[in-house]
Amino acid sequence: MKKHILAAALMLSLAGYATADTAGIAAAGAASTFSDAQKQQIGEVAADYLRAHPEILIEMSQKLQAQSQEKQMTAAAGAALENQDALLNDPTSPVLHPKGDVAVIQFFDYQCIYCAKVAPTVEQFIRQNPDVRFIYKEWPIFGSRWPASVQAAKVGLSVYKDGGADAYHRYHAALYATGHNEGKLLDEDIRQAAVKAGVTATPKEEVEAMGAALEKNNALAKRLGIQGTPAFFVMPVKGATAENISVIPGATDLQALQAAVEKARGAGG
Incomplete structure (x- = not known):
């Protein structure tokens, strides 16, 4: 009987953490078979058990977070399919290897520490994949x-407009090379990065006009449902489906990016 009560206790106590409708239905069915006194006893047993085994709650929390993230990524992949023209063909977004058959699109912020941490991985990926289109989406979410x-x-978008993709790539790398993120980036860092890119003058009017492109990127990010930077979308340039699009939130590794490219080419699961 105690084993019965313990099983019901766990069902009832963990039902609040479940996301599937069936969990709630099962818990409701179990609850209806017990008296008020038994329900009280169940609650006490559950509380004692969970105090003795807190790892259960941790495991449940991790599973639910994984389920929630999976749902978000599935939704984001569907949104990417609906917004693929904005992702792939915006003329204001810097592009490397434009003839690539698969595109990797990165949303990032120069002051994001995780973007800084993943920057060397991104550079390695770009070097090793000259047949993959890489698209930069400037999304300065820490601007406020x-x-x-x-x-x-x-300034980066202005460098791209005036100097092209190679100049932008040098600018981008130079800013991350400073190691100045989370509020440490200086105006002098920005100026020096532009000089290293080969663009010695960035007219103020032109720079300010780039605000419209940033607003467009922000609106796109909202439509895609992404919550922060960095965020990567990997998709074939032609023939994209919800099944061959990958969404990678957060700092990632080379293997994950490569696997997403193979998936987009039809070689992955």
């Missing part, structure tokens, strides 16, 4: 806290 975030993004 650190204005240099927005300024760096605007």
